[in-house]
Amino acid sequence: MTxxxxxxxxxxxxxxxxxxxxxxxxxxxxxxxxFFRSPSDIAEMGIAPGTRxxxxxxxxxxxxxxxxxxxxxxxxxxxxxxINVSYTGLLPDLFREGQGVVTEGVLNPDGGFSAxxxxxxxxxxxxxREVADALKEKGLxxxxxxxxxxxxxxxxxxx
Amino acid sequence: MxxxxxxxxxxxxxxxxxxxxxxxxxGARAGDSALMAMAAPAALGTFxxxxxxxxxxxxxxVVSDFSVLNVVENSHxxxxxxxxxxxxxxxxxGSMLLWVVILTLFGALVALSRTLPERLKALTxxxxxxxxxxxxxxxxxxxxxxxxxxxxxxxxxxxxxxxQDIGLAVHPPLLYLGYVGFSISFAFAVAALIDGxxxxxxxxxxxxxxxxxxxxxTLGISMGSYWAYYELGWGGWWFWDPVENASFMPWIAxxxxxxxxxxxxxxxxxxxxxxxxxxxxFSLSLIGTFLVRSGVLTSVxxxxxxxxxxxxxxxxxxxxxxxxxxLFAWRAPMLRQGGIFAPVSREGALxxxxxxxxxxxxxxxxxxxxxxxxxxxxxxxxSVGPPYFEATFxxxxxxxxxxxxxxxxxxxxxxxxxxxxxxxxxxxxxxLALSLVVAAVTxxxxxxxxxxxxxGFFALAGSLSEIVTRSWSRxxxxxxxxxxxxxxxxxxxxxxxxxxxxxxxxxxxxATAWGVETLAVVRPGETxxxxxxxxxxxxxxxxxxxxxxxxVARFSVLRGGVPVGPLEAERRFYATRGMATTEAGLMTRxxxxxxxGLGEPDASGGIGVRLYWKPYVLLIWIGTLITALGGGLSxxxxxxxIGAPQKARQRTKAxxxxxxxxx
Numbered sequence: 165m166t167x168x169x170x171x172x173x174x175x176x177x178x179x180x181x182x183x184x185x186x187x188x189x190x191x192x193x194x195x196x197x198x199f200f201r202s203p204s205d206i207a208e209m210g211i212a213p214g215t216r217x218x219x220x221x222x223x224x225x226x227x228x229x230x231x232x233x234x235x236x237x238x239x240x241x242x243x244x245x246x247i248n249v250s251y252t253g254l255l256p257d258l259f260r261e262g263q264g265v266v267t268e269g270v271l272n273p274d275g276g277f278s279a280x281x282x283x284x285x286x287x288x289x290x291x292x293r294e295v296a297d298a299l300k301e302k303g304l305x306x307x308x309x310x311x312x313x314x315x316x317x318x319x320x321x322x323x
Numbered sequence: 324m325x326x327x328x329x330x331x332x333x334x335x336x337x338x339x340x341x342x343x344x345x346x347x348x349x350g351a352r353a354g355d356s357a358l359m360a361m362a363a364p365a366a367l368g369t370f371x372x373x374x375x376x377x378x379x380x381x382x383x384x385v386v387s388d389f390s391v392l393n394v395v396e397n398s399h400x401x402x403x404x405x406x407x408x409x410x411x412x413x414x415x416x417g418s419m420l421l422w423v424v425i426l427t428l429f430g431a432l433v434a435l436s437r438t439l440p441e442r443l444k445a446l447t448x449x450x451x452x453x454x455x456x457x458x459x460x461x462x463x464x465x466x467x468x469x470x471x472x473x474x475x476x477x478x479x480x481x482x483x484x485x486x487q488d489i490g491l492a493v494h495p496p497l498l499y500l501g502y503v504g505f506s507i508s509f510a511f512a513v514a515a516l517i518d519g520x521x522x523x524x525x526x527x528x529x530x531x532x533x534x535x536x537x538x539x540x541t542l543g544i545s546m547g548s549y550w551a552y553y554e555l556g557w558g559g560w561w562f563w564d565p566v567e568n569a570s571f572m573p574w575i576a577x578x579x580x581x582x583x584x585x586x587x588x589x590x591x592x593x594x595x596x597x598x599x600x601x602x603x604x605f606s607l608s609l610i611g612t613f614l615v616r617s618g619v620l621t622s623v624x625x626x627x628x629x630x631x632x633x634x635x636x637x638x639x640x641x642x643x644x645x646x647x648x649x650l651f652a653w654r655a656p657m658l659r660q661g662g663i664f665a666p667v668s669r670e671g672a673l674x675x676x677x678x679x680x681x682x683x684x685x686x687x688x689x690x691x692x693x694x695x696x697x698x699x700x701x702x703x704x705x706s707v708g709p710p711y712f713e714a715t716f717x718x719x720x721x722x723x724x725x726x727x728x729x730x731x732x733x734x735x736x737x738x739x740x741x742x743x744x745x746x747x748x749x750x751x752x753x754x755l756a757l758s759l760v761v762a763a764v765t766x767x768x769x770x771x772x773x774x775x776x777x778x779g780f781f782a783l784a785g786s787l788s789e790i791v792t793r794s795w796s797r798x799x800x801x802x803x804x805x806x807x808x809x810x811x812x813x814x815x816x817x818x819x820x821x822x823x824x825x826x827x828x829x830x831x832x833x834a835t836a837w838g839v840e841t842l843a844v845v846r847p848g849e850t851x852x853x854x855x856x857x858x859x860x861x862x863x864x865x866x867x868x869x870x871x872x873x874x875v876a877r878f879s880v881l882r883g884g885v886p887v888g889p890l891e892a893e894r895r896f897y898a899t900r901g902m903a904t905t906e907a908g909l910m911t912r913x914x915x916x917x918x919x920g921l922g923e924p925d926a927s928g929g930i931g932v933r934l935y936w937k938p939y940v941l942l943i944w945i946g947t948l949i950t951a952l953g954g955g956l957s958x959x960x961x962x963x964x965i966g967a968p969q970k971a972r973q974r975t976k977a978x979x980x981x982x983x984x985x986x
Contacts, residue, residue, distance in 0.1 A: 189686055
C-alpha cells in the first residue's frame, strides 16, 4: 500500500467506528432516557399512561400502606399534586414518611404509578436534587427537613 | 496546638508549591541548572508539609478532638479505631486533603527519580505544582478541615454508617492513587508541549507513571464496586451511576494511554495523539472530582455536598483543561510527526484499540453529562440509566475484546493477519467449544450472555496461546519451553496476564445473566429458595454494638436438603444519625455467592428478604485483580526499570537505581 492509501484506510476506519458509535448514541438516547417529573408536572402535562419516568417528591405523611407481602403503597406529593405509587420489593433504608423520594416506573391508565425501583440515598441530610428543585418551585422547601434532629425510630426496631 | 500546626503546614505547603511552580519553570526557560534543581527539594518539602498536615488531622480524629468542626461532624468517641482513622477521608474536607497529599506524593517520587532528563523533570514538577496550588487554595479557601468549633460539644455526630466499613479504608486511597496519579502523565505532556520536544525517551519516562496510576485506579474501581455490592444491599455491582462513571472514564482513557505510549516508545509514532490522550485522561480525573464533589448530579453514591464549592472546582477545571488544550492547539503542530504505518501490524492494532476505547469513553461521557447539559439548556430533568450504557458501551467493547487476542499476536511494523489468525485458531476453537458446553449445560440464558462467555474464553485462551506460541514450538521438550517462557520479557507476561484478566471479568459479567433472585416475606422457621439453595430463617435477634443496634437474622443454608452452613444478615440502626442500614449476608460457594438483603419486618412477624444466587460473580473482582497484576508485571519490565537509554550508559554502575514505580 502507498502512504496515501494507508492514511485513507486509517481515516476511513476511524470514521466508520465514530459513525457507528454516534448512531448507537442517538438510538439509545431516543429509547432509553427517562424524564424526571413531579406530581404536579404529571397533572399539568397530561402525560400518556405507559410512559416510563422518574417520579420524585415527598412521601405524604400517613400514606404508607402495606397490604401484605412485599408490596407497599404510598402517596408522593409536591404540594401541587399527588400520585398513588405502588411498589413491590425492599425499600431503601432511608425511606420514611415526610422525606424526599425518587421512584422509577410507569404511569398507569388509572393515574397511579407502578414503581419498579425506589432510589436509595446515602445520607440522612441528603435530598435528591430534582426533588429539592421541585419542592423549591412549590415553596415547600425547608432546608432543615432532614437535619438529624427529627430522626424517627425506624420501624424495624420498634416492634 | 497540633491542629494549628496542621493548618500551618497546609499553608506552608502552598508557599512551597509556589516555589516549585515558579523557580524550575524560570530555570528551564533561562537554562539555569541551579533554578531547575530547586524543583526536587521544593516538591519533597511540599509533600512533607502536607503529610504533617494530614497527620495532624488524623491525630485529631484518633483522640476525638471535638473542638475541630470536621471531627465533630464525622466522628464519634465510641467508634472503632479503624473507622476513626478512615473517617479522616470519609468527608469532603478530609478527602480533598488526601487528594493533594497523594498529588504531592507523586511529585515527591518524580523528584526522587534519578533517570529523568533535567529539563523534563523541572518542567514536569513545575506543571504539577500548579495543580497542587489550585487545590490547596481550594482547601484553604472553601474546605478547611482544621476549622475550630467553640464551645466544643461532648460528642461527635458520628460518621455516615454506610462509610463505617473497611471499604472506606481501602477504596478512596486506591482510587486517588489512580485518579491523581494521572496528574504526572498530564504534567509530562504539558512539559513536553512547553518544551516543544517529544521522543521515545519521553514515552519511556512517562510510561511507568501512567501504568502505576492505571494499576491503582483498576484496584480502586474494583474495590469500590465490591464495596457497593455488599454495602448497599441491592446485589448490584455496577450501576452506571454518574459517580461510578466519573472514575471509569479516566480508567478507559488511561487504558488507551498506556497502549498508545507503547506505540510511541517502540515506533516513534502517535506522538501528538498520546500527548492529547494524557491531557484528556487527567482532565477526566478533574471532571470526576468536580462531579463527585460539587453535588451537581443525583447519584446513588452522593453524600451531602455543597454547591458553592462546585463553582471553585469548576474554575480549576476550566483553567487546567482549557489551558492545556489551548497549549496543545498552539504547540502540537510544532511537534515532529511520526511516520504512518501499515494498518495490519501491532501498532495498527493498538490504533484500533485506541479508537475503540476513546469512542467508548466518549459514549460514557455523553451519557454522564448529557442530563446536566440538557437541564442547563432546556430545564428538562432526565436520567440516563443502564439501558443507555448497555446499548452504546457494550457494542463498542465487544469487538475490542474480540480483536484483543489478535492484536497481541500481530508483529510490529508489518503483521501477517493470516499467520496471526492461524496461531489463534486453537484459542478460537477452544473458546467456541467451551461456550457451546456452557450453552448445553445451562440450556437457557440470553444470547448476549453466551456471546460474552465466548469472548471471555477467547480472551483467556488467546493470552495462553500467546505465551505458548512464543515459548514452545512443536517437538520441543516442555522443560525448554518453560525456561523460554520464563525468559520472555515481563511486559509480554504483563500483556498476556492483563488481557486474561479482562477475559475473566467478561466471564463474570456474563455469568450474572444466570443469577436468580427471590423476594419474599419470611417468618422464623420458613424457607426461601433461589437457584440450587434454600435458606431457612432460624431466628431474628437484637444485638448492640459500638454505635448501633442491630436486628440479626440467622439463616441455615441448605442444598438439596443438606445443610451447608449458617448465614447472617443484619439491619442496623445508628442512633446518633438516626439512620438505618442493611448489612448483606454473604456466603461464598465456589466462585458464586449467596446474597441476602433484609427489608422491613411486616405486621405478621415476618421479615422481608431478598435472596440472590449469583453464580461465578467473584470472577468480576478476581478478573480485575488479575488485570492489575498484569499491569504490575509490565511495570517491572527490564527496559522500564533501567530507564532512558542514554542515561543508562552513563550510569552503568547503578542501573536499577531508579525504579519510580517500585516505591
